[in-house]
């Protein structure tokens with residue numbers, strides 16, 4: 001089992017599995033709404049997935065514009081949970097097809113907020129691509145249009161995702177299972 005920073009990390013989805021799935025997803029995305037396509041990566045967790053998915057989209061012949069939005073949840077664990085914009089996109093979304101890319105769809109709050117925001121700004125169509133769907137954790141009525149993998153209810157790291165700012169650099173998605181033996 002890989003050991004990183006003294007922790008055992010059990011791979012859940014390997015780099016090879018993710019690469020294969022990214023190409024399948026890109027083909028599905030290319031056959032959906034792509035008028036004046038704007039791809040928006042939701043930072044920070046999606047940065048590696050977005051980079052790989054974009055290159056897979058290029059292989060299908062698409063040439064989207066790429067933007068980034070940083071969103072943050074507040075009030076986690078309390079009744080009033082919300083999402084705020086930490087850093088916004090610069091582009092105008094009016095009458096454009098938009099693809100939002102995120103790492104994990106969990107409660108659905110983050111992507112529901114982002115999707116509504118873009119429709120309010122006049123987007124023609126907004127679709128959602130996520131690497132992982134933790135559907136058992138859903139709180140909002142929201143489904144992604146493109147899903148890499150259904151994710152079991154573990155806290156996962158790697159491939160852009162962190163725990164306490166660590167493990168984003170891993171090329172695979174895994175679960176921290178404990179301390180490695182010295």
Ligand code: IMP
Pocket residue numbers: 045073102103104105106107108109110111154155156157161162163
């Ligand atoms: P939600 O759908 O609004 O609940 O937010 C999902 C966000 O929470 C994702 O974009 C991740 O940033 C974060 N997140 C949820 N589960 C995990 C996990 O297992 N590992 C790392 N980040 C997670």
Ligand code: MG
Pocket residue numbers: 042043044045046102103104
């Ligand atoms: Mg996130």
